[in-house]
Amino acid sequence: MKDIEQYLRQNKPETPDEGQFIIETNARLSNVEGIKGTVDAERHRGRLMLVIALVAGLVIGCLFTLFVVFFPVPSIETELSAFSKAIVSLKEWEALLLVPVAACAIALGVFLMNRKKEVL
Amino acid sequence: MTRERFISEVRACQGQLRRFLASLCGDTALADDIAQEALVRAYVASGRFIGNFKAWLFRIAYNCFIDNLRRVRQPAADLDAPEALHVAGGEESDASFKHEELQRALARIPEKERTAIVLHYFEDLPVKEIATVMDIPSGTVKYYLSVGRDHLKQYIRL
Structure with missing residues:
Protein backbone atom coordinates (compact mmCIF):
# COMPACT_ATOMS: atom_id res chain seq x y z
CA MET A 1 0.00 0.00 0.00
CA LYS A 2 2.86 2.34 0.86
CA ASP A 3 4.30 1.83 -2.63
CA ILE A 4 1.19 2.98 -4.46
CA GLU A 5 0.79 5.92 -2.07
CA GLN A 6 4.39 6.93 -2.66
CA TYR A 7 3.96 6.51 -6.42
CA LEU A 8 0.87 8.74 -6.45
CA ARG A 9 2.53 11.43 -4.36
CA GLN A 10 5.70 11.37 -6.46
CA ASN A 11 3.83 11.58 -9.75
CA LYS A 12 1.46 14.35 -8.79
CA PRO A 13 0.75 16.38 -11.98
CA GLU A 14 2.05 19.95 -11.94
CA THR A 15 -0.44 22.76 -11.46
CA PRO A 16 -1.16 24.53 -14.77
CA ASP A 17 0.00 28.13 -15.26
CA GLU A 18 -2.46 30.91 -14.62
CA GLY A 19 -1.96 32.15 -18.20
CA GLN A 20 -5.21 33.24 -19.86
CA PHE A 21 -7.38 31.51 -17.28
CA ILE A 22 -7.89 34.46 -14.90
CA ILE A 23 -8.40 36.85 -17.84
CA GLU A 24 -11.12 34.54 -19.23
CA THR A 25 -12.65 34.18 -15.78
CA ASN A 26 -12.78 37.96 -15.40
CA ALA A 27 -14.46 38.29 -18.81
CA ARG A 28 -17.08 35.67 -17.88
CA LEU A 29 -17.75 37.32 -14.54
CA SER A 30 -18.28 40.66 -16.34
CA ASN A 31 -20.89 38.96 -18.55
CA VAL A 32 -22.54 37.41 -15.49
CA GLU A 33 -22.67 40.82 -13.80
CA GLY A 34 -24.28 42.31 -16.92
CA ILE A 35 -26.96 39.61 -16.98
CA LYS A 36 -27.47 39.90 -13.23
CA GLY A 37 -27.97 43.67 -13.58
CA THR A 38 -30.59 43.22 -16.32
CA VAL A 39 -32.45 40.53 -14.36
CA ASP A 40 -32.43 42.67 -11.19
CA ALA A 41 -33.76 45.69 -13.11
CA GLU A 42 -36.57 43.59 -14.64
CA ARG A 43 -37.44 42.15 -11.24
CA HIS A 44 -37.56 45.65 -9.78
CA ARG A 45 -39.84 46.81 -12.59
CA GLY A 46 -42.10 43.80 -12.03
CA ARG A 47 -42.37 44.55 -8.30
CA LEU A 48 -43.11 48.22 -9.05
CA MET A 49 -45.88 47.28 -11.47
CA LEU A 50 -47.37 44.93 -8.89
CA VAL A 51 -47.39 47.66 -6.25
CA ILE A 52 -48.96 50.12 -8.72
CA ALA A 53 -51.65 47.57 -9.62
CA LEU A 54 -52.42 46.92 -5.96
CA VAL A 55 -52.55 50.62 -5.03
CA ALA A 56 -54.70 51.43 -8.06
CA GLY A 57 -57.11 48.62 -7.19
CA LEU A 58 -57.25 49.70 -3.54
CA VAL A 59 -57.85 53.38 -4.34
CA ILE A 60 -60.54 52.66 -6.93
CA GLY A 61 -62.18 50.12 -4.61
CA CYS A 62 -62.21 52.66 -1.73
CA LEU A 63 -63.63 55.37 -3.97
CA PHE A 64 -66.36 53.03 -5.16
CA THR A 65 -67.22 51.99 -1.61
CA LEU A 66 -67.44 55.62 -0.52
CA PHE A 67 -69.62 56.34 -3.50
CA VAL A 68 -71.98 53.49 -2.61
CA VAL A 69 -72.11 54.61 1.05
CA PHE A 70 -72.74 58.29 0.34
CA PHE A 71 -75.10 57.83 -2.57
CA PRO A 72 -77.46 54.99 -1.52
CA VAL A 73 -80.49 54.07 -3.57
CA PRO A 74 -83.34 56.05 -1.81
CA SER A 75 -86.38 53.93 -2.80
CA ILE A 76 -85.41 50.74 -0.97
CA GLU A 77 -83.68 52.26 2.09
CA THR A 78 -86.08 50.91 4.75
CA GLU A 79 -87.11 47.56 3.37
CA LEU A 80 -83.80 45.68 2.99
CA SER A 81 -80.94 44.47 5.21
CA ALA A 82 -77.45 46.07 4.95
CA PHE A 83 -76.11 43.21 2.83
CA SER A 84 -79.06 43.31 0.48
CA LYS A 85 -78.73 47.09 0.23
CA ALA A 86 -75.08 46.69 -0.80
CA ILE A 87 -76.11 44.14 -3.43
CA VAL A 88 -78.82 46.41 -4.75
CA SER A 89 -76.41 49.34 -4.78
CA LEU A 90 -73.91 47.29 -6.68
CA LYS A 91 -76.62 46.36 -9.15
CA GLU A 92 -77.60 50.02 -9.40
CA TRP A 93 -74.05 51.13 -10.07
CA GLU A 94 -72.92 48.15 -12.08
CA ALA A 95 -71.78 50.32 -14.95
CA LEU A 96 -69.53 52.21 -12.56
CA LEU A 97 -68.29 48.96 -11.03
CA LEU A 98 -66.86 48.00 -14.39
CA VAL A 99 -64.37 50.88 -14.17
CA PRO A 100 -62.28 49.54 -11.21
CA VAL A 101 -62.61 45.99 -12.53
CA ALA A 102 -61.31 47.10 -15.90
CA ALA A 103 -58.55 49.12 -14.23
CA CYS A 104 -57.44 46.09 -12.23
CA ALA A 105 -57.61 43.88 -15.32
CA ILE A 106 -55.46 46.32 -17.30
CA ALA A 107 -52.94 46.60 -14.44
CA LEU A 108 -52.82 42.82 -14.13
CA GLY A 109 -52.37 42.49 -17.90
CA VAL A 110 -49.47 44.96 -17.88
CA PHE A 111 -47.93 43.11 -14.93
CA LEU A 112 -48.23 39.71 -16.60
CA MET A 113 -46.79 41.04 -19.85
CA ASN A 114 -43.87 42.36 -17.87
CA ARG A 115 -43.38 38.98 -16.20
CA LYS A 116 -43.45 37.23 -19.58
CA LYS A 117 -40.72 39.55 -20.87
CA GLU A 118 -38.67 38.80 -17.77
CA VAL A 119 -38.94 35.06 -18.38
CA LEU A 120 -37.94 35.43 -22.05
CA MET B 1 -18.24 38.59 -1.39
CA THR B 2 -16.87 41.32 -3.69
CA ARG B 3 -15.60 40.50 -7.15
CA GLU B 4 -12.04 41.51 -6.17
CA ARG B 5 -12.05 39.16 -3.19
CA PHE B 6 -13.57 36.39 -5.28
CA ILE B 7 -10.85 36.76 -7.92
CA SER B 8 -8.09 36.83 -5.31
CA GLU B 9 -9.47 33.62 -3.73
CA VAL B 10 -9.73 32.02 -7.17
CA ARG B 11 -6.19 33.10 -8.05
CA ALA B 12 -4.95 31.28 -4.94
CA CYS B 13 -6.52 27.92 -5.81
CA GLN B 14 -7.14 27.94 -9.58
CA GLY B 15 -4.08 25.78 -10.27
CA GLN B 16 -5.20 23.05 -7.89
CA LEU B 17 -8.78 23.28 -9.13
CA ARG B 18 -7.73 22.85 -12.76
CA ARG B 19 -5.34 20.02 -11.91
CA PHE B 20 -8.12 18.28 -9.99
CA LEU B 21 -10.50 18.55 -12.93
CA ALA B 22 -7.83 17.63 -15.48
CA SER B 23 -7.03 14.48 -13.47
CA LEU B 24 -10.72 13.62 -13.33
CA CYS B 25 -11.56 14.08 -16.99
CA GLY B 26 -8.12 13.52 -18.56
CA ASP B 27 -8.48 16.52 -20.88
CA THR B 28 -7.04 19.89 -19.89
CA ALA B 29 -9.21 21.92 -22.30
CA LEU B 30 -12.41 20.26 -21.02
CA ALA B 31 -11.14 20.66 -17.45
CA ASP B 32 -10.69 24.41 -18.00
CA ASP B 33 -14.22 24.68 -19.45
CA ILE B 34 -15.66 22.88 -16.42
CA ALA B 35 -13.55 25.07 -14.10
CA GLN B 36 -14.91 28.22 -15.78
CA GLU B 37 -18.48 26.93 -15.45
CA ALA B 38 -17.84 26.14 -11.78
CA LEU B 39 -16.41 29.61 -11.16
CA VAL B 40 -19.43 31.28 -12.73
CA ARG B 41 -21.76 29.16 -10.55
CA ALA B 42 -19.65 29.94 -7.50
CA TYR B 43 -19.66 33.67 -8.24
CA VAL B 44 -23.45 33.73 -8.65
CA ALA B 45 -23.83 31.90 -5.30
CA SER B 46 -20.96 33.72 -3.54
CA GLY B 47 -23.41 35.86 -1.56
CA ARG B 48 -24.48 32.75 0.36
CA PHE B 49 -20.96 31.39 0.91
CA ILE B 50 -19.70 30.76 4.47
CA GLY B 51 -16.63 28.71 5.49
CA ASN B 52 -13.78 27.07 3.59
CA PHE B 53 -13.62 28.65 0.12
CA LYS B 54 -11.39 25.96 -1.41
CA ALA B 55 -13.57 23.04 -0.25
CA TRP B 56 -16.72 24.91 -1.36
CA LEU B 57 -15.25 25.65 -4.80
CA PHE B 58 -14.05 22.07 -5.22
CA ARG B 59 -17.52 20.83 -4.37
CA ILE B 60 -19.12 23.06 -7.01
CA ALA B 61 -16.46 21.97 -9.52
CA TYR B 62 -17.09 18.32 -8.70
CA ASN B 63 -20.83 18.81 -9.25
CA CYS B 64 -20.10 20.48 -12.59
CA PHE B 65 -17.90 17.53 -13.53
CA ILE B 66 -20.71 15.10 -12.64
CA ASP B 67 -23.19 17.17 -14.68
CA ASN B 68 -20.80 17.10 -17.60
CA LEU B 69 -20.35 13.36 -17.22
CA ARG B 70 -24.13 12.87 -17.34
CA ARG B 71 -24.46 15.08 -20.41
CA VAL B 72 -21.69 13.35 -22.34
CA ARG B 73 -21.51 9.71 -21.30
CA GLN B 74 -17.97 8.69 -22.19
CA PRO B 75 -17.37 5.10 -23.36
CA ALA B 76 -15.54 2.91 -20.84
CA ALA B 77 -11.82 2.46 -21.44
Whole structure:
Protein backbone atom coordinates (compact mmCIF):
# COMPACT_ATOMS: atom_id res chain seq x y z
CA MET A 1 0.00 0.00 0.00
CA LYS A 2 2.86 2.34 0.86
CA ASP A 3 4.30 1.83 -2.63
CA ILE A 4 1.19 2.98 -4.46
CA GLU A 5 0.79 5.92 -2.07
CA GLN A 6 4.39 6.93 -2.66
CA TYR A 7 3.96 6.51 -6.42
CA LEU A 8 0.87 8.74 -6.45
CA ARG A 9 2.53 11.43 -4.36
CA GLN A 10 5.70 11.37 -6.46
CA ASN A 11 3.83 11.58 -9.75
CA LYS A 12 1.46 14.35 -8.79
CA PRO A 13 0.75 16.38 -11.98
CA GLU A 14 2.05 19.95 -11.94
CA THR A 15 -0.44 22.76 -11.46
CA PRO A 16 -1.16 24.53 -14.77
CA ASP A 17 0.00 28.13 -15.26
CA GLU A 18 -2.46 30.91 -14.62
CA GLY A 19 -1.96 32.15 -18.20
CA GLN A 20 -5.21 33.24 -19.86
CA PHE A 21 -7.38 31.51 -17.28
CA ILE A 22 -7.89 34.46 -14.90
CA ILE A 23 -8.40 36.85 -17.84
CA GLU A 24 -11.12 34.54 -19.23
CA THR A 25 -12.65 34.18 -15.78
CA ASN A 26 -12.78 37.96 -15.40
CA ALA A 27 -14.46 38.29 -18.81
CA ARG A 28 -17.08 35.67 -17.88
CA LEU A 29 -17.75 37.32 -14.54
CA SER A 30 -18.28 40.66 -16.34
CA ASN A 31 -20.89 38.96 -18.55
CA VAL A 32 -22.54 37.41 -15.49
CA GLU A 33 -22.67 40.82 -13.80
CA GLY A 34 -24.28 42.31 -16.92
CA ILE A 35 -26.96 39.61 -16.98
CA LYS A 36 -27.47 39.90 -13.23
CA GLY A 37 -27.97 43.67 -13.58
CA THR A 38 -30.59 43.22 -16.32
CA VAL A 39 -32.45 40.53 -14.36
CA ASP A 40 -32.43 42.67 -11.19
CA ALA A 41 -33.76 45.69 -13.11
CA GLU A 42 -36.57 43.59 -14.64
CA ARG A 43 -37.44 42.15 -11.24
CA HIS A 44 -37.56 45.65 -9.78
CA ARG A 45 -39.84 46.81 -12.59
CA GLY A 46 -42.10 43.80 -12.03
CA ARG A 47 -42.37 44.55 -8.30
CA LEU A 48 -43.11 48.22 -9.05
CA MET A 49 -45.88 47.28 -11.47
CA LEU A 50 -47.37 44.93 -8.89
CA VAL A 51 -47.39 47.66 -6.25
CA ILE A 52 -48.96 50.12 -8.72
CA ALA A 53 -51.65 47.57 -9.62
CA LEU A 54 -52.42 46.92 -5.96
CA VAL A 55 -52.55 50.62 -5.03
CA ALA A 56 -54.70 51.43 -8.06
CA GLY A 57 -57.11 48.62 -7.19
CA LEU A 58 -57.25 49.70 -3.54
CA VAL A 59 -57.85 53.38 -4.34
CA ILE A 60 -60.54 52.66 -6.93
CA GLY A 61 -62.18 50.12 -4.61
CA CYS A 62 -62.21 52.66 -1.73
CA LEU A 63 -63.63 55.37 -3.97
CA PHE A 64 -66.36 53.03 -5.16
CA THR A 65 -67.22 51.99 -1.61
CA LEU A 66 -67.44 55.62 -0.52
CA PHE A 67 -69.62 56.34 -3.50
CA VAL A 68 -71.98 53.49 -2.61
CA VAL A 69 -72.11 54.61 1.05
CA PHE A 70 -72.74 58.29 0.34
CA PHE A 71 -75.10 57.83 -2.57
CA PRO A 72 -77.46 54.99 -1.52
CA VAL A 73 -80.49 54.07 -3.57
CA PRO A 74 -83.34 56.05 -1.81
CA SER A 75 -86.38 53.93 -2.80
CA ILE A 76 -85.41 50.74 -0.97
CA GLU A 77 -83.68 52.26 2.09
CA THR A 78 -86.08 50.91 4.75
CA GLU A 79 -87.11 47.56 3.37
CA LEU A 80 -83.80 45.68 2.99
CA SER A 81 -80.94 44.47 5.21
CA ALA A 82 -77.45 46.07 4.95
CA PHE A 83 -76.11 43.21 2.83
CA SER A 84 -79.06 43.31 0.48
CA LYS A 85 -78.73 47.09 0.23
CA ALA A 86 -75.08 46.69 -0.80
CA ILE A 87 -76.11 44.14 -3.43
CA VAL A 88 -78.82 46.41 -4.75
CA SER A 89 -76.41 49.34 -4.78
CA LEU A 90 -73.91 47.29 -6.68
CA LYS A 91 -76.62 46.36 -9.15
CA GLU A 92 -77.60 50.02 -9.40
CA TRP A 93 -74.05 51.13 -10.07
CA GLU A 94 -72.92 48.15 -12.08
CA ALA A 95 -71.78 50.32 -14.95
CA LEU A 96 -69.53 52.21 -12.56
CA LEU A 97 -68.29 48.96 -11.03
CA LEU A 98 -66.86 48.00 -14.39
CA VAL A 99 -64.37 50.88 -14.17
CA PRO A 100 -62.28 49.54 -11.21
CA VAL A 101 -62.61 45.99 -12.53
CA ALA A 102 -61.31 47.10 -15.90
CA ALA A 103 -58.55 49.12 -14.23
CA CYS A 104 -57.44 46.09 -12.23
CA ALA A 105 -57.61 43.88 -15.32
CA ILE A 106 -55.46 46.32 -17.30
CA ALA A 107 -52.94 46.60 -14.44
CA LEU A 108 -52.82 42.82 -14.13
CA GLY A 109 -52.37 42.49 -17.90
CA VAL A 110 -49.47 44.96 -17.88
CA PHE A 111 -47.93 43.11 -14.93
CA LEU A 112 -48.23 39.71 -16.60
CA MET A 113 -46.79 41.04 -19.85
CA ASN A 114 -43.87 42.36 -17.87
CA ARG A 115 -43.38 38.98 -16.20
CA LYS A 116 -43.45 37.23 -19.58
CA LYS A 117 -40.72 39.55 -20.87
CA GLU A 118 -38.67 38.80 -17.77
CA VAL A 119 -38.94 35.06 -18.38
CA LEU A 120 -37.94 35.43 -22.05
CA MET B 1 -18.24 38.59 -1.39
CA THR B 2 -16.87 41.32 -3.69
CA ARG B 3 -15.60 40.50 -7.15
CA GLU B 4 -12.04 41.51 -6.17
CA ARG B 5 -12.05 39.16 -3.19
CA PHE B 6 -13.57 36.39 -5.28
CA ILE B 7 -10.85 36.76 -7.92
CA SER B 8 -8.09 36.83 -5.31
CA GLU B 9 -9.47 33.62 -3.73
CA VAL B 10 -9.73 32.02 -7.17
CA ARG B 11 -6.19 33.10 -8.05
CA ALA B 12 -4.95 31.28 -4.94
CA CYS B 13 -6.52 27.92 -5.81
CA GLN B 14 -7.14 27.94 -9.58
CA GLY B 15 -4.08 25.78 -10.27
CA GLN B 16 -5.20 23.05 -7.89
CA LEU B 17 -8.78 23.28 -9.13
CA ARG B 18 -7.73 22.85 -12.76
CA ARG B 19 -5.34 20.02 -11.91
CA PHE B 20 -8.12 18.28 -9.99
CA LEU B 21 -10.50 18.55 -12.93
CA ALA B 22 -7.83 17.63 -15.48
CA SER B 23 -7.03 14.48 -13.47
CA LEU B 24 -10.72 13.62 -13.33
CA CYS B 25 -11.56 14.08 -16.99
CA GLY B 26 -8.12 13.52 -18.56
CA ASP B 27 -8.48 16.52 -20.88
CA THR B 28 -7.04 19.89 -19.89
CA ALA B 29 -9.21 21.92 -22.30
CA LEU B 30 -12.41 20.26 -21.02
CA ALA B 31 -11.14 20.66 -17.45
CA ASP B 32 -10.69 24.41 -18.00
CA ASP B 33 -14.22 24.68 -19.45
CA ILE B 34 -15.66 22.88 -16.42
CA ALA B 35 -13.55 25.07 -14.10
CA GLN B 36 -14.91 28.22 -15.78
CA GLU B 37 -18.48 26.93 -15.45
CA ALA B 38 -17.84 26.14 -11.78
CA LEU B 39 -16.41 29.61 -11.16
CA VAL B 40 -19.43 31.28 -12.73
CA ARG B 41 -21.76 29.16 -10.55
CA ALA B 42 -19.65 29.94 -7.50
CA TYR B 43 -19.66 33.67 -8.24
CA VAL B 44 -23.45 33.73 -8.65
CA ALA B 45 -23.83 31.90 -5.30
CA SER B 46 -20.96 33.72 -3.54
CA GLY B 47 -23.41 35.86 -1.56
CA ARG B 48 -24.48 32.75 0.36
CA PHE B 49 -20.96 31.39 0.91
CA ILE B 50 -19.70 30.76 4.47
CA GLY B 51 -16.63 28.71 5.49
CA ASN B 52 -13.78 27.07 3.59
CA PHE B 53 -13.62 28.65 0.12
CA LYS B 54 -11.39 25.96 -1.41
CA ALA B 55 -13.57 23.04 -0.25
CA TRP B 56 -16.72 24.91 -1.36
CA LEU B 57 -15.25 25.65 -4.80
CA PHE B 58 -14.05 22.07 -5.22
CA ARG B 59 -17.52 20.83 -4.37
CA ILE B 60 -19.12 23.06 -7.01
CA ALA B 61 -16.46 21.97 -9.52
CA TYR B 62 -17.09 18.32 -8.70
CA ASN B 63 -20.83 18.81 -9.25
CA CYS B 64 -20.10 20.48 -12.59
CA PHE B 65 -17.90 17.53 -13.53
CA ILE B 66 -20.71 15.10 -12.64
CA ASP B 67 -23.19 17.17 -14.68
CA ASN B 68 -20.80 17.10 -17.60
CA LEU B 69 -20.35 13.36 -17.22
CA ARG B 70 -24.13 12.87 -17.34
CA ARG B 71 -24.46 15.08 -20.41
CA VAL B 72 -21.69 13.35 -22.34
CA ARG B 73 -21.51 9.71 -21.30
CA GLN B 74 -17.97 8.69 -22.19
CA PRO B 75 -17.37 5.10 -23.36
CA ALA B 76 -15.54 2.91 -20.84
CA ALA B 77 -11.82 2.46 -21.44
CA ASP B 78 -11.00 -0.42 -23.74
CA LEU B 79 -8.96 -2.77 -21.59
CA ASP B 80 -7.61 -4.58 -24.65
CA ALA B 81 -6.27 -1.46 -26.31
CA PRO B 82 -2.47 -1.63 -26.60
CA GLU B 83 -1.94 1.72 -24.87
CA ALA B 84 -4.18 0.68 -21.99
CA LEU B 85 -2.13 -2.43 -21.34
CA HIS B 86 1.17 -0.67 -21.59
CA VAL B 87 3.15 -0.63 -18.35
CA ALA B 88 6.31 1.16 -17.33
CA GLY B 89 9.57 -0.62 -17.88
CA GLY B 90 13.06 0.20 -16.56
CA GLU B 91 14.53 2.87 -18.88
CA GLU B 92 11.22 4.14 -20.23
CA SER B 93 9.94 5.26 -16.87
CA ASP B 94 10.71 8.97 -17.11
CA ALA B 95 8.49 11.54 -15.43
CA SER B 96 6.23 12.34 -18.39
CA PHE B 97 5.73 8.70 -19.21
CA LYS B 98 4.80 7.98 -15.61
CA HIS B 99 2.30 10.82 -15.72
CA GLU B 100 0.72 9.43 -18.87
CA GLU B 101 0.63 5.96 -17.39
CA LEU B 102 -0.93 7.27 -14.21
CA GLN B 103 -3.49 9.28 -16.21
CA ARG B 104 -4.45 6.18 -18.18
CA ALA B 105 -4.74 4.15 -15.02
CA LEU B 106 -6.89 6.83 -13.37
CA ALA B 107 -9.17 6.89 -16.41
CA ARG B 108 -9.84 3.19 -15.94
CA ILE B 109 -11.02 3.26 -12.34
CA PRO B 110 -14.56 4.29 -11.34
CA GLU B 111 -15.22 8.02 -11.09
CA LYS B 112 -15.80 8.12 -7.31
CA GLU B 113 -12.59 6.22 -6.55
CA ARG B 114 -10.70 8.49 -8.97
CA THR B 115 -12.09 11.60 -7.28
CA ALA B 116 -11.11 10.39 -3.80
CA ILE B 117 -7.61 9.39 -4.98
CA VAL B 118 -7.01 12.68 -6.82
CA LEU B 119 -8.25 14.84 -3.93
CA HIS B 120 -6.26 12.91 -1.34
CA TYR B 121 -2.95 12.29 -3.10
CA PHE B 122 -2.73 15.18 -5.57
CA GLU B 123 -4.50 17.96 -3.68
CA ASP B 124 -3.57 16.73 -0.17
CA LEU B 125 -7.11 17.13 1.14
CA PRO B 126 -7.89 15.32 4.40
CA VAL B 127 -10.61 12.65 4.39
CA LYS B 128 -13.08 14.97 6.12
CA GLU B 129 -12.76 17.63 3.42
CA ILE B 130 -13.05 15.03 0.66
CA ALA B 131 -16.27 13.88 2.33
CA THR B 132 -17.53 17.48 2.15
CA VAL B 133 -16.55 17.85 -1.51
CA MET B 134 -18.12 14.54 -2.54
CA ASP B 135 -21.07 14.84 -0.14
CA ILE B 136 -20.57 11.35 1.29
CA PRO B 137 -19.59 10.04 4.77
CA SER B 138 -15.90 9.89 5.77
CA GLY B 139 -16.05 6.08 6.02
CA THR B 140 -17.15 5.87 2.39
CA VAL B 141 -14.23 8.10 1.35
CA LYS B 142 -11.82 5.72 3.14
CA TYR B 143 -13.45 2.82 1.33
CA TYR B 144 -13.07 4.52 -2.06
CA LEU B 145 -9.43 5.32 -1.30
CA SER B 146 -8.71 1.73 -0.36
CA VAL B 147 -10.52 0.18 -3.33
CA GLY B 148 -9.13 2.85 -5.68
CA ARG B 149 -5.56 2.06 -4.62
CA ASP B 150 -6.19 -1.65 -5.20
CA HIS B 151 -7.62 -0.94 -8.65
CA LEU B 152 -4.72 1.34 -9.58
CA LYS B 153 -2.23 -1.36 -8.57
CA GLN B 154 -3.68 -3.56 -11.30
CA TYR B 155 -2.84 -0.98 -13.98
CA ILE B 156 0.47 0.40 -12.74
CA ARG B 157 3.74 -1.46 -12.35
CA LEU B 158 5.46 -0.09 -9.28
